[in-house]
Amino acid sequence: MSHYDVIVLGGGPGGYIAAERLGHAKKNVLLIEAGSLGGTCLNVGCIPTKALLNAAKTYEHAIHGKQLGVNAVDVSVDWAQMQKWKAQTVSTLVGGVGAAEKKAGVTVINGYGTFDGPGKVTVDATSYTADHVILATGSVPVMPPIPGTANNPAVVDSTGMLSVAEIPGKLTVIGGGVIGLEFASLFAMLGSEVTVIEMLPEIAPFMDADIAAQLRKALDGVTFQLNSKVTAIDGGTVNFTAADGSEQSVDSDVVLMAVGRRPAVQGWGAESSGLEFSGKGIVVDDRMRTNLPNVWAVGDVTGRSLLAHAAYRMGEIAVANILDDQAFRRGELMRWNAIPWAVYANPESAGIGHTEASAKAAGLNAKSVTVPGYMSGRFVAENGVKAPGAAKLVYDADSLQVLGLTVLGSYASEMIWGACVVLETELSVNDLRQIVLPHPTVSELIREAAWAVNA
Structure with missing residues (x-):
């Protein structure tokens, strides 16, 4: 032994x-x-x-x-x-x-x-x-016990989705979390007709709701059915109860089960x-x-x-x-509390720490500011003024300590590490204002957010 x-x-x-x-x-x-x-x-x-x-x-x-x-x-x-x-x-x-x-x-x-x-x-x-x-x-x-899921060749998990034989003409994604959004964005860009069915009122529940809404609207080629519950799957047909209570269905070549792990x-x-x-x-x-x-x-x-x-x-x-x-x-x-997340869809999004809602639920006197992507010169030069992008900063109204940050737009996943340092070292809005960032970079949105705080 x-x-x-x-x-x-x-x-x-x-x-x-x-x-x-x-x-x-x-x-x-x-x-x-x-x-x-x-x-x-x-x-x-x-x-x-x-x-x-x-x-x-x-x-x-x-x-x-x-x-x-x-x-x-x-x-x-x-x-x-x-x-x-x-x-x-x-x-x-x-x-x-x-x-x-x-x-x-x-x-x-x-x-x-x-x-x-x-x-x-x-x-x-x-x-x-x-x-x-x-x-x-x-x-x-996770493979929930939805009728019609078992032994259905049209239904795949994330592993199966990575190796589909061809790009599906129609793809239905069950679940609007990280996995579902990334695959939805991927195949929509490749020409698939994509529908995402999400049981909650908004996609990406870990994200600030207003930024999540911006991300959802920015995902071109993806149709979202929110507040909807899948009731059964028949081959490639997904039956669901829509937000208004009506029974609806969507036909698919592939159904991705992306309700989590x-x-x-x-x-x-x-x-x-x-x-x-x-x-x-x-x-x-x-x-x-x-x-x-x-x-x-x-x-x-x-x-x-x-x-x-x-x-x-x-x-x-x-x-x-x-x-x-x-x-x-x-x-x-x-x-x-200092673990960042990122969604690598197009556009990207990333965040760390509290959302405004979670901070308030925790009993903190939280406030927030949001600045649009066009406040970064590089963002405009590469994407245009109307492209989806934003940075939302959540802070404690009493101490001005930074509680969380969410970023939507190009390079979001690469810039969020700076916010990780801010939360790890418990910096305040005033501390963040004193950090010099290279210009022009999209990361300057974080500094713009700090200066947007009325304090």
């Missing part, structure tokens, strides 16, 4: 970053992954969708470049080549993860691991022990190990400790934040506390 300092169960973002960090700290580490290294994000999530979205945006720019003086001729989409580009991208990055683990001295086993209790893991009938175990089993798509807490030993968990995920504290001694959990399986970058940080938090029991005194704790 082989013994390790740490066994990591799951090779997604949280698991592989934890293994790599521990390896560089000279720990003897075993990383177990049943599929390909990189998990959902790298293989069938974040990375392949961004490869396809960038290709679609390139096509979109080409066919709409006339106003900029760029006249493209015979522009077309080669779906097979897009799929090839996606596969090459994923293969390259998966190989990179493997190389990084090897460089760090991590032992990697490709197999299905089961957790047998503190310090014990089995892979294909072979038992391994360790001083610590990190659980990073990820999440799986759930932590993968079943089938690998959680049930019989004494681990505290629920359908919402494994229970962890801010140091990523579970209820079992020397057993840690990171990433989607915790249910705390189903985002790859959150998983990275959770993995690093667990590692810091494994290496040093006093790490929390240095601030090595998970700060759940």
Whole structure:
């Protein structure tokens, strides 16, 4: 029986970053992954969708470049080549993860691991022990029990949508969250007739409602059915109860089920190990400790934040506390309020911290300001005055501390990191005003928002 300092169960973002960090700290580490290294994000999530979205945006720019003086001729989409580009991208990055683990001295086993209790893991009938175990089993798509869903070849989850044989003429997306919006935007840009059916009053419930409304209106080629509930699926026909109570239907070549993901807490030993968990995920504290001694959990399986970058940080938090029991005194704790999100549709949107509604619900004396995209010179130069774009700043009316920021428009996902620093260091509106940003950049919208505060 082989013994390790740490066994990591799951090779997604949280698991592989934890293994790599521990390896560089000279720990003897075993990383177990049943599929390909990189998990959902790298293989069938974040990375392949961004490869396809960038290709679609390139096509979109080409066919709409006339106003900029760029006249493209015979522009077309080669779906097979897009799929090839996606596969090459994923293969390259998966190989990179493997190389990084090897460089760090991590032992990697490709197999299905089961957790047998503190310090014990089995892979294909072979038992391994360790001083610590990190659980990073990820999440799986939610497939609600809608009549007509099971064994319906027209219905796919996000993994299946990435590999459809051809661009669908008609696509219906069930769910207006991040996954649904990105796929809706992708295929609308490629010419599909797209309908999104969302049960809530507005898309993207994590987003400020007014910015979400702007994003919805900006998604050209997408029809939205809000406050609507899918009742049944018959082949490619999706039946739903519309907002006015009427029974309606939409015909589709493909139906994407994009109602979210759930932590993968079943089938690998959680049930019989004494681990505290629920359908919402494994229970962890801010140091990523579970209820079992020397057993840690990171990433989607915790249910705390189903985002790859959150998983990275959770993995690093667990590692810091494994290496040093006093790490929390240095601030090595998970700060759940400082995790950004991004939606890579066209246009992009990103945000961090409180929305105006969530801040008020938390009892804060919150106020907000919103500035339009055309207040950035670069934004206008590249998109025009009428293009959708905005930055909304939420702040505490008493202390002027910045509570949250939402950005809509080009480069949103690349500029939001600055707001992460603002929230992590608890800067005020006045602090933000003193930061010098390069000109001309779209990021200047954040500074414009700070100066729009009447204080």
